[in-house]
Amino acid sequence: MAARRGPGRQMAGYWEFPGGKIEPGETPQVALVRELREELLTDAEVGEFVGRGVFDYPFGRVILDAYFCKLVGAEPRLTEHVEFRWLGVDELDSIEWAPADVPIIGQIRQILG
Numbered sequence: 247m248a249a250r251r252g253p254g255r256q257m258a259g260y261w262e263f264p265g266g267k268i269e270p271g272e273t274p275q276v277a278l279v280r281e282l283r284e285e286l287l288t289d290a291e292v293g294e295f296v297g298r299g300v301f302d303y304p305f306g307r308v309i310l311d312a313y314f315c316k317l318v319g320a321e322p323r324l325t326e327h328v329e330f331r332w333l334g335v336d337e338l339d340s341i342e343w344a345p346a347d348v349p350i351i352g353q354i355r356q357i358l359g
């Protein structure tokens with residue numbers, strides 16, 4: 247699932263994986279479930295680690311850890327993003343991913359392709 251960042255924020259218009267920053271005391275998995283509740287209004291089961299992307303943006307370094315997830319419960323509804331798409335492996339290049347995501351797209355292609 248790819249989600250497009252809305253206007254007027256860092257990385258506006260780029261596509262990314264739903265998620266967000268880990269808060270103090272959280273594991274990555276707990277943070278991800280919380281962020282998906284906030285951003286998609288649905289619950290998720292976090293699975294295997296996919297990979298890490300690191301990118302130095304003008305505003306700082308992003309270290310992006312990606313996990314496979316299964317969305318459970320309600321259909322996703324966007325609260326922050328402007329659009330989402332489910333993409334097959336052969337469609338991963340059809341959108342403009344945030345730079346930190348590019349290595350992770352390669353990992354997904356290797357694992358699922």
Ligand SMILES: Nc1nc2c([nH]c(=O)n2[C@H]2C[C@H](O)[C@@H](COP(=O)(O)OP(=O)(O)OP(=O)(O)O)O2)c(=O)[nH]1
Pocket residue numbers: 255256257261262263264265266267308310344345346347
């Ligand atoms: N969630 C997510 N963030 C990504 C991806 N790729 C990428 O470069 N980022 C960047 C965008 C943000 O600068 C940062 C994640 O921050 P965030 O989603 O918790 O918060 P945000 O910047 O939207 O908003 P704020 O809380 O900083 O105001 O990482 C991605 O695939 N998913």
